[in-house]
Amino acid sequence: MDTAVPPIPLDLLQTFVQVVRCGGNAAEAAGELQISQPTMSKRLSALRRLTSEPVGEPWLMLVGKRWKLTEEGQRVVNAVTDVVQRYDQLHSFVAASCDERPAITIACGQHAAAGFVQTAVKQFLKQHSDVRLRLATPRGKARIEGVAAGIYDMAVVTDSPATIRRLARMDLQIEDLFDDHFVLAANPSAGSPWKAAWNALPSDRPVAAKNLFELPFLLPEPDSSRRRQFDHWTFKATGRVLNVVLECGGWQTIIRFAASGLGVGLVPVSALQTLPALLRTKLAVRSLRPTDFPPDAVRLITRRDIDQSQTHDNRTRHDFMRLLRAATRAG
Numbered sequence: 249m250d251t252a253v254p255p256i257p258l259d260l261l262q263t264f265v266q267v268v269r270c271g272g273n274a275a276e277a278a279g280e281l282q283i284s285q286p287t288m289s290k291r292l293s294a295l296r297r298l299t300s301e302p303v304g305e306p307w308l309m310l311v312g313k314r315w316k317l318t319e320e321g322q323r324v325v326n327a328v329t330d331v332v333q334r335y336d337q338l339h340s341f342v343a344a345s346c347d348e349r350p351a352i353t354i355a356c357g358q359h360a361a362a363g364f365v366q367t368a369v370k371q372f373l374k375q376h377s378d379v380r381l382r383l384a385t386p387r388g389k390a391r392i393e394g395v396a397a398g399i400y401d402m403a404v405v406t407d408s409p410a411t412i413r414r415l416a417r418m419d420l421q422i423e424d425l426f427d428d429h430f431v432l433a434a435n436p437s438a439g440s441p442w443k444a445a446w447n448a449l450p451s452d453r454p455v456a457a458k459n460l461f462e463l464p465f466l467l468p469e470p471d472s473s474r475r476r477q478f479d480h481w482t483f484k485a486t487g488r489v490l491n492v493v494l495e496c497g498g499w500q501t502i503i504r505f506a507a508s509g510l511g512v513g514l515v516p517v518s519a520l521q522t523l524p525a526l527l528r529t530k531l532a533v534r535s536l537r538p539t540d541f542p543p544d545a546v547r548l549i550t551r552r553d554i555d556q557s558q559t560h561d562n563r564t565r566h567d568f569m570r571l572l573r574a575a576t577r578a579g
Contacts, residue, residue, distance in 0.1 A: 271504025
């Protein structure tokens with residue numbers, strides 16, 4: 249029997265990723281993709297038909313007014329997101345290939361790109377209209393390796409100096425920008441079976457890891473370094489593991505699921521700061537005990553030749569780095 253997976257057009261993959269990023273809100277996803285509602289409906293119908301052929305289950309299922317990931321959708325979402333991001337990067341690279349202006353390439357996470365990095369980009373382009381910026385959002389490991397290989401001029405990461413040196417296989421310049429603390433974010437409904445456990449958490453002091461086990465958690469996917477870190481911290485503090493009801497990629501995706509009432513997100517403060525104001529108002533937030541969940545040191549890494557050179561291009565890069573530091577202080 250032929251079980252070959254049918255080809256799925258890129259526009260359907262982009263639609264799938266955007267719907268997930270928007271917490272299952274198809275109308276919001278259509279706006280982000282700049283397509284009409286009828287077009288969105290046609291894409292979702294085609295996506296469900298094509299993705300259900302190999303295993304009998306589509307990637308998305310409509311529950312109420314929102315699209316939810318099926319088990320198969322949860323299995324493929326990270327791989328599909330990576331494909332879409334790589335295409336976006338290729339498209340940007342090809343589109344810029346005929347541009348003769350000097351270029352600066354920056355790599356960071358998605359929530360940094362929507363936060364302090366975006367602030368620095370706006371300020372920089374006001375001052376340097378003759379310079380072209382390229383912004384990529386690969387995973388942390390790829391950012392470090394990309395700086396070492398010369399693909400990126402600089403990157404924002406949260407890895408330790410030891411991990412950075414191990415992955416780069418060379419001595420990079422490492423600068424601490426700020427500490428990013430972890431918090432709990434949730435929006436339990438009136439009938440939620442875990443609302444009482446959430447309300448029992450202290451709001452006047454940080455929550456300890458030992459008080460988290462009656463809550464349903466939304467965490468990064470199991471193969472991510474961040475998830476392994478969360479699991480290690482929790483087990484070290486309590487000898488137990490958290491009750492995880494959903495594993496997915498991207499802080500914004502986790503936060504949107506938390507806002508929908510599905511469970512409790514364990515997320516960095518900086519990810520909450522980039523949310524639309526309306527979404528922020530839906531979430532209740534509790535701080536975590538830093539001895540159980542140590543804050544991230546957000547770091548800027550560059551090659552030492554960039555840090556030390558005094559050429560015009562490198563002075564321009566230093567201007568961007570200066571604005572990046574200022575944006576973190578303002579935030």
